Amino acid sequence: MSRLFVxxxxxxxxxxxxxxLLVLPTADWQxxxxxxxxxxxxxxxxxxxxETCPDAVIHLAGQTFVPEAFRDPQRTFEVNLLGTLNLLQALKRRGFSGTFLYVSSGDVYGRVDESDMPIAEHLMVKPRNPYAVSKVSAELLCQQWAYTESWRVMIARPFNHIGSGQNESFLVADMARQLVRIKRGLQAPVLHVGDVDVTRDFLDVRDVVAAYLLLLEKGQRGEVYNLCSGVERRVSELIMDMAHLAGVTVTFKQNPGKFRRAEQRRVVGCSEKIQKQTGWKPHAEFSETLLSVLSDWEVREAH
Structure with a gap:
């Protein structure tokens, strides 16, 4: 069994x-x-x-919240870029020579013209916030190590992914929490939202995890892979779908504090590359994903 450091x-x-890894019958990773x-x-x-030199590494850790990156860009760069360098150097000191998967973000593409959608890996990155810039910087660092070391280094660019356990600072988790509170009479039937007239490409976190494990097995050295559903969803419609699943009727109230600077209006990605090279494809039904988020917040709000 191969040793995995996360x-x-x-x-x-x-x-x-x-x-x-606990439930997959074919999981060969410890x-x-x-x-x-x-x-x-x-x-x-x-x-x-x-104690143990890994056979593979998935580097998930980082500062991932875009508003926080605007508030404290220095800390974001320290964690996302310098932290990645520290990890690479520590692995080299340990004698690592295996597979290294760096988890970046679909946010690195930044402003994308409609003519360039769906977004594919060959598109030039144009990061528009400090978080995305830090991710591009760390990508380049990892690619440099792919050239100068014998390691099998790959980069994943997941688009928006959602599921149970996500922090309420992220949109879908925030909406689910509010809907649960409305259902319980703890909040008026008004959702406090930012700009909901945008589209995004959402993916179930369980499909993202499956992609990471397949990349460890079948991904190609030095390559970049989009992880996305290929489905463009308007945020306002997604929220109303969640409200329907929760069994509540709501209205929106825009909160200027939830608006993001440098916002991309439309996002939809292309995942043909990873599908062709690994056989991966998203499996989760979107309504089931939304229900899992709502159920998670039912439990959290009960405590």
Missing amino acids: TGRSGFVGQHLEAA LIESARFDLLDPASLDAALA
């Missing part, structure tokens, strides 16, 4: 990855248990890798 294991995607570590502390990374 950063960000306690986060939203990391928890789903760990759950998937998660490396390690003490808590700090990407900005090389000594703690060395300690985390001291």
